[in-house]
Amino acid sequence: MAGRPLRRWLAALALTAAASPAAAEDAGLRSVLFSSLEAGASVFSTSGAKVAFDRFDRDGPVVLVSAGNGMRLEGGGRLPVLVRTTLLGSALGGYQFVRPWGVVTVLAGPELSVEMLTGAGGGTLLPLRSGVRLHGEVWARPTESTLVTATVILGSARSNAWARLSWGLALFGAYLGPEASASLDHTGYRKWSFGLHATDYAFGGYRFRLSAGCQFEGRVNASMRPSPYLGLAIWNAL
Template sequence: MSRIARLIACVVGLSALTVALGPGSVLAKDEALFLRPEDHRFVLFAGADGGRSVFLSGGSKQALTGTLDRPGLLGLELTGIGLTHERIVIDGRAVAVRRFTHQTSASLGWQTMLGPLYLAAYAGPELFQEQLTHRGRFANFSKPRLGGRAQVELWAHPSPDTLITGTVILSSANESVWARMSGGIRAFSNAYLGPEVTFYTTPTYRETRWGGHVTGLALGIVTLRLSAGWMTEDGRRSLTPYASISAWMRL
């Protein structure tokens, strides 16, 4: 048998086998290749807050004993860098400085769903470093400080068209408290629009932010939260603007 005849015989044989087995036996259906929303176990997230103070963060959250839509154990990893304008006492007088900070944490948590209420709590170790600048001069980075981090998150839908969120983060490494509360009404699709208030304090710094937010904007597989408004800082009477964006992706 010639080479051409053998090639034709192979093609015919494979075609017959494909027809006999059926298309589903050779190639998986496209929809079987993709995760369903109820099977998601992993979230990647990142955020940026800009104003007189700046904070950039990124991390991940993973369901360890189930999926993200069911009660269970969670793992949370987070890294962030920040910059604040402060006034501290040096040699007996108050001077203006900039404080750069770096934080890394890994926590375990538990989430539960009670009807329209989602509640999660985390706790774990955190590493913290900081550096001061004054009149263009940099101080040495501090030695890494090990502390504890605790975080509580609340999402609630009192009705299908309303949303209430709350987050509180406590850190012993830099003795800080960060908290945000927001409310909203459905503006379109799954996006909610409403007011927010954010509070942040350390032993040397305090700020409060009042503004508005849009939460739930979908951009492909990425979900966005946008906010903007005005902020006050400890030691400054004037208001300054701020804006922030956060994004997350479920996998």
């Protein structure tokens, strides 16, 4: 399916967390507020806004501002157990390309990160890190009833990388299907997960993405620990 209605729908879908076809019906759509949380053995949340200089249903420049925080356990065995708390912030600018089949967005900009290690002996605040973040995403509809998304984020502040891939079939008011993600950072920590998601579910004027599955995490050259995870994202177009 091609044409302007699909272009509007897919343009609104080009978000960090997810997006809304209902909101895309508004020809003046220019901004989206979003928030997400993923909880398992580790926890990470992100909130922010994506703003188009013109409109989401057209090619043009966009800005993405976000802030996030996470917590995870480190050590164990013969090592003391520590809690690593991470704060992240970024302000990215880029361009979105709207096509009949979907939307491609590329962004880049500065990021800041600060981490703290806490344990039984107290806490240590690590030095502030600054760097550059690169962000690329694709939201596509290969057919009228399917949705495919791919997102890759690279950051130099923590030498980290994160990627997510999902596919969904339109069922029961959302897109249902499998998802997979992987990440690593400067500490040697790595995580990958696979599960199921329900994207673009509408309730009370908001849109949601729900996901659940199994994740494996640990350091490079160490065993990966399995654990379940739950994810929730919510967004609203303005």
